[in-house]
Amino acid sequence: MVRRPPTTKYVRSYRPARAGPLIAAAPFMRCDSTLPAPLLNAEEAARLALIASIISFPKGAWLYHEGDEADFVYNVIEGEVKTFCAFSSGRRRVTAFVFPGDLMGLAGNGRYISTAQAITPVTAYRFPLRSLDDLLRSDSQLEHRFLCKVCHDLRAAQSHAITLGRRDARGKIAMFLRELEVNHVAESNVARPIFLPMTRSDVADYLGLSLEAVSRSFRKLEDSGIIRFDDRRDVRIVDRARFEKLAVAL
């Protein structure tokens, strides 16, 4: 029933631009900032790089499929990915948007629990699960970093669940925008519009709304003067105070 295009393979063998994987997460223990920060130091990244290859995917490519044997874990370097579950009704539920610094494919117990598709051209480190498992078992320090990252992702998933629990479309959209914004801030401190690499339909599947509701909510927010679209993919928060009032979990 579910269409299953083959997993796209585009191994590029160029040299890493960086010393190694960048894994971002808010720290596990007490710390000043709650913002995601690079988790690995140069040496740790280098150890990881030894088992990694770099792989690139064009926009729309499938990285892996729900139910497939989980052979690889990915660490996104550039671009954005969505992970989703597709149901027999044709409906989809997006479980996460994956950004640079994030891990993907780790959550499967032997098999991937969701399908991953590139929503922009993507470059990522790819770790054979087998090698990664061996490495982590023998490298306690590195394993601790992974534990931090997964805890971070768990928090993010719970936060997503809180967003989904809201019953007003505009509130969901506001919380979603703020989530994206935090990501931006983490990347650079420049105040720039929030970039929406995903389609309205993806947003709908992520927030548990119809795509029409997403479209209408964006419009209402813009008409109220709370946000402003530069174009369909770039939004600015115009009225911060009212925006925050909406985005505060209700």
Add this chain to the structure above:
Amino acid sequence: MVRRPPTTKYVRSYRPARAGPLIAAAPFMRCDSTLPAPLLNAEEAARLALIASIISFPKGAWLYHEGDEADFVYNVIEGEVKTFCAFSSGRRRVTAFVFPGDLMGLAGNGRYISTAQAITPVTAYRFPLRSLDDLLRSDSQLEHRFLCKVCHDLRAAQSHAITLGRRDARGKIAMFLRELEVNHVAESNVARPIFLPMTRSDVADYLGLSLEAVSRSFRKLEDSGIIRFDDRRDVRIVDRARFEKLAVAL
């Protein structure tokens, strides 16, 4: 604004009935079963027990509060706990129900991200975060177990998000019941009614519904002959086929 009863402290210093903590999770790597299974062997449990104390809480007690310094991690031995976020509107969102074999309090980055309250009398192992962190750093094997467990919880949180994404109350209820049922099966293979330790209001806050919608959905399912209540807290699946049709993510 938010009422904040003091964290209840009832340290009981009896000897553990078991050799040590029981942490349940579906395995990380490929494996036959996807059901949660005990993750620790006797030796691992013993090592953990060295830094643990056993603590008991009466029904309704607060284990910790959102925003508090995260000093302890808990492993539930008996009883059930809910973790939730309370908002200024007085509304609550239940992020998880915690059962025996589960971990709690691990996800905070220095501070707890939710409030934990016992919904039945609870007994739990309590690990000082500081000691646990030291132990995990020095005990790679044990750390790997924790990584498995957190991955498991991440999957569970994403599954929760999928449930929340549904727009029909009955479907949400069905998925919720199945989630509880899997938990039961893991505990023992006996076919017995599904026990609902939480209130309808808790269920509503977990599923993003009003408590009236929860009540009505239960009734509709019972009137349709799909489920049957022995009493308000014990449900049986009467018509498995139709139940599964509902519970399949739509």
Add this chain to the structure above:
DNA sequence: CGCTACTTTGATATTTTTCAATCTTGGTGG
């Protein structure tokens, strides 16, 4: 045995989903 907290049930109002049609935009190829 009575109180209190939790549940159920009913009627109404609000929202969103659906269904359908139109409009944009980005990409392709002539």
Add this chain to the structure above:
DNA sequence: CCACCAAGATTGAAAAATATCAAAGTAGCG
């Protein structure tokens, strides 16, 4: 370089569902 095409996005009107408000019914606990 421009026109065309297809996927994505918007908008409108009607229908369905849940939220809300209000009141009455249960059950558990001391």
